[in-house]
């Protein structure tokens with residue numbers, strides 16, 4: 001007879017952990033039994049730093065062993081305890097209110113069933129938990145200020161802020177500006193995939209106590225393959241441990257395995273909704289290199305010092321995508337005497353609209369999804385890339401620019417995976433409802449950026465964490 005739990009949670013990344021925190025704090029969970037199945041192992045920061053050139057430092061090709069794809073496009077994540085919180089950079093701008101209503105405002109994409117105003121409180125909660133550093137003026141409305149002071153702008157950032165006000169801000173970030181809760185202050189060492197001073201929020205430094213709670217059993221090296229279902233309910237979880245298939249029964253099942261594996265687990269479980277797996281997507285970013293005549297770019301205090309929103313929201317989105325700007329403070333110099341720091345590095349990041357040509361499907365191996373990726377630069381993104389030179393002239397030409405050029409090609413990845421189990425009001429438009437409950441399996445929640453109906457240019461993790469708190473609150477009331 002398989003063991004029975006009140007809750008089985010899949011994965012230990014942001015999406016699962018923010019849900020688990022809310023669940024454990026709720027009075028109704030006092031006597032609950034929770035099983036967490038994690039496919040990987042715990043590699044602590046200490047161990048990762050000791051092995052920094054060894055087998056547990058993540059590189060862009062490693063996750064390829066976990067999925068099959070003929071496309072060049074890489075999907076990057078850390079399949080271990082804490083998920084990609086171990087290697088993320090910690091950039092946490094909120095989405096803009098219009099990101100949630102692209103169809104009704106701009107006539108493209110889909111409206112989200114949940115709106116910014118409904119998520120606002122949960123943004124505040126997620127920002128408090130992660131001790132986000134950020135400015136007092138932002139392009140999106142905030143009911144509560146950022147918990148920590150903003151990181152310092154560079155001299156070039158300050159000129160851009162003077163010109164564009166709240167459309168050019170110190171980047172909101174989970175890289176703490178002052179020591180907090182055992183984390184060090186970010187010193188811009190720019191190796192955030194293995195932060196030497198533990199400055200950025202991670203599941204290990206922020207949430208380890210959740211997994212030590214006596215109600216929680218955490219099992220490593222357990223890869224969930226599928227759900228056991230009966231009629232409209234899931235009755236259990238089928239997983240592989242040391243090559244052996246096992247089943248565990250559960251009242252409620254919560255998937256937080258990221259957008260590749262959430263969809264794959266559902267497809268393996270007989271979910272035949274055409275939306276499940278369809279539309280795997282992310283943003284497209286391209287670097288721009290600027291040199292200045294006599295303007296030194298100095299003084300920033302974190303790896304990415306600012307976000308520019310000048311090209312983000314507006315009527316252009318009915319034709320071409322929003323673009324978020326990141327101002328990089330990586331240790332680069334100009335190879336000309338006396339002009340070492342008369343330069344800037346900006347990344348221009350465009351939103352995408354998920355394409356049905358890109359999808360996660362089942363392969364012959366039940367442990368590996370296959371990713372079909374045919375639409376690398378959608379026509380929407382391409383219009384953004386084509387318009388970029390003109391936009392740079394429009395917004396940057398007041399600076400004393402000597403020269404600027406874009407990288408010859410866009411970055412292979414922005415390290416985000418979205419939109420394979422989209423939220424929708426009805427099941428003919430997506431996989432989960434507005435509270436992230438599966439449309440068919442009503443005791444299954446599917447968390448994370450798999451639920452995003454559109455892919456805004458802003459980094460996804462703050463929003464997916466807020467969504468986990470929101471989903472847990474709805475589930476618990």
Ligand SMILES: Cc1cc2nc3c(=O)[nH]c(=O)nc-3n(C[C@H](O)[C@H](O)[C@H](O)COP(=O)(O)OP(=O)(O)OC[C@H]3O[C@@H](n4cnc5c(N)ncnc54)[C@H](O)[C@@H]3O)c2cc1C
Pocket residue numbers: 010011012013014015016037038039040076077078079080081082083084085087088089090091092193222223224225256257258259261265415416417447448449459460461462464
């Ligand atoms: C290098 C890098 C930099 C990034 N920088 C940023 C940034 O600056 N800002 C930002 O917003 N986002 C950033 N991201 C993206 C961010 O890390 C992800 O959005 C976030 O980690 C997603 O959280 P998640 O919990 O949904 O998934 P994940 O972090 O992928 O966690 C999934 C968890 O599920 C486990 N799992 C997967 N499949 C199974 C299975 N079948 N059975 C059991 N367990 C399973 C995994 O081991 C892991 O624990 C970055 C990502 C990378 C790789």
Ligand code: SF4
Pocket residue numbers: 090175185186187188189190191192193194195196197198199200302303
């Ligand atoms: S810039 Fe350096 S100190 Fe700051 S979070 Fe990244 S690695 Fe850590």
